[in-house]
Amino acid sequence: MADEANRQFAGLSDTAGEEDEFSTLDEPVKETILRDLRAVGSKFIHVLYPKRSSVLLRDWDLWGPLLLCVTLALLLQGGAADKEDQGGPQFAEVFVIVWFGSIIITLNSKLLGGTISFFQSLCVLGYCIMPLTAAMAVCRIVLVGGSGTVSFIVRLVVVTASFGWSTFASTAFLADNQPPGRKSLVVYPVFLFYFVIGWMVLTFSPSQ
Amino acid sequence: MADDTEDVELDFAADEQERARRSAVIRHPLASFFHLFFRVVAIVAYLLCDWISENFASCFVLIITLLSFDFWSVKNVTGRLLVGLRWWNQIDDDGKSLWVFEAKKASRDNNIGTEAEARIFWLGLIICPLIWICFFFTSLFSLKIKWLSLVVASISLQAANLYGYLRCKAVGEDGQHADSFTGQHLLQRPDIIFGIL
Numbered sequence: 001m002a003d004e005a006n007r008q009f010a011g012l013s014d015t016a017g018e019e020d021e022f023s024t025l026d027e028p029v030k031e032t033i034l035r036d037l038r039a040v041g042s043k044f045i046h047v048l049y050p051k052r053s054s055v056l057l058r059d060w061d062l063w064g065p066l067l068l069c070v071t072l073a074l075l076l077q078g079g080a081a082d083k084e085d086q087g088g089p090q091f092a093e094v095f096v097i098v099w100f101g102s103i104i105i106t107l108n109s110k111l112l113g114g115t116i117s118f119f120q121s122l123c124v125l126g127y128c129i130m131p132l133t134a135a136m137a138v139c140r141i142v143l144v145g146g147s148g149t150v151s152f153i154v155r156l157v158v159v160t161a162s163f164g165w166s167t168f169a170s171t172a173f174l175a176d177n178q179p180p181g182r183k184s185l186v187v188y189p190v191f192l193f194y195f196v197i198g199w200m201v202l203t204f205s206p207s208q
Numbered sequence: 209m210a211d212d213t214e215d216v217e218l219d220f221a222a223d224e225q226e227r228a229r230r231s232a233v234i235r236h237p238l239a240s241f242f243h244l245f246f247r248v249v250a251i252v253a254y255l256l257c258d259w260i261s262e263n264f265a266s267c268f269v270l271i272i273t274l275l276s277f278d279f280w281s282v283k284n285v286t287g288r289l290l291v292g293l294r295w296w297n298q299i300d301d302d303g304k305s306l307w308v309f310e311a312k313k314a315s316r317d318n319n320i321g322t323e324a325e326a327r328i329f330w331l332g333l334i335i336c337p338l339i340w341i342c343f344f345f346t347s348l349f350s351l352k353i354k355w356l357s358l359v360v361a362s363i364s365l366q367a368a369n370l371y372g373y374l375r376c377k378a379v380g381e382d383g384q385h386a387d388s389f390t391g392q393h394l395l396q397r398p399d400i401i402f403g404i405l
Contacts, residue, residue: 117305
């Protein structure tokens, strides 16, 4: 039983096997870190090609969402909105919106009778922010070139495409766990969530 | 005869090492150090953030990074080495989420930490969240709302480990749920924390 348990888990957990075989910290820690990194990397790839697979669901971890959230928040720095306040409210805003929004969506899907667990849902929603983060990076590059109409149209197209990609990827994982009549009830908060993030990305304007 | 003497000397050396290991005050100095290192540095960074950098964002990222490393190392490494406790979450084949809390039985052969290490472990685990809760109230009453988000994130990271290890300790003290396959005490319930997780 213990072996089975050891074989199954991954993600934010330690190496399989007995506990008392390692007397130095080096061996197990390096292995664990590498394994966790590989798990995070494979999840990113699964967001790029969303298809119904168990990787994001079974071995959840929250490192990817944390990294994406920090990256998105840092990319949203330096805007015209927060010139007097050193980027304070905007930075914490991104964190609060992403994490609080994910928690609300998860509660919603659980109350509607979904079978997915709390952290699995947070994991999926967090990883599917990746297209929008990439769009933010692209937008900042485009804005370096100028902020006229052409730049706006380019940014609009990029943000819309990545918003669609994020929503599609996450509903591919989330909606399957719901009873048939409830799929749209679960999907629309996800739609709103990525819409708000997409809005933040699109309306970003660099300070002069 | 010379061979016999050599053999006997080797045994003494191994015995000496074993005795030294068992009577050491701290068996895992590196683990003990890192258990406290990230937590204390995060608290110090929060207190000194005005001097470190004027940018709120860099301070936020620094503290969250330190606390993430702390969470990972306490959960995966130091708990296992210092007090022989472990907890994790696994997903069944049918998608059910299972929280597992494990406590290793103390025996002469294994390498669990000494009393001093156990004290370091639990003191570090309990005092730091209490300090962050104090920070919560100071930032709330001084109306520095943007710091509140950071403090809430820190409290959740630290409290998660504290809660997990308290559950493991309860398993260890329970003692009656020994698994039939191994000597370890393994308590597995399709348990749901607070009814949702």
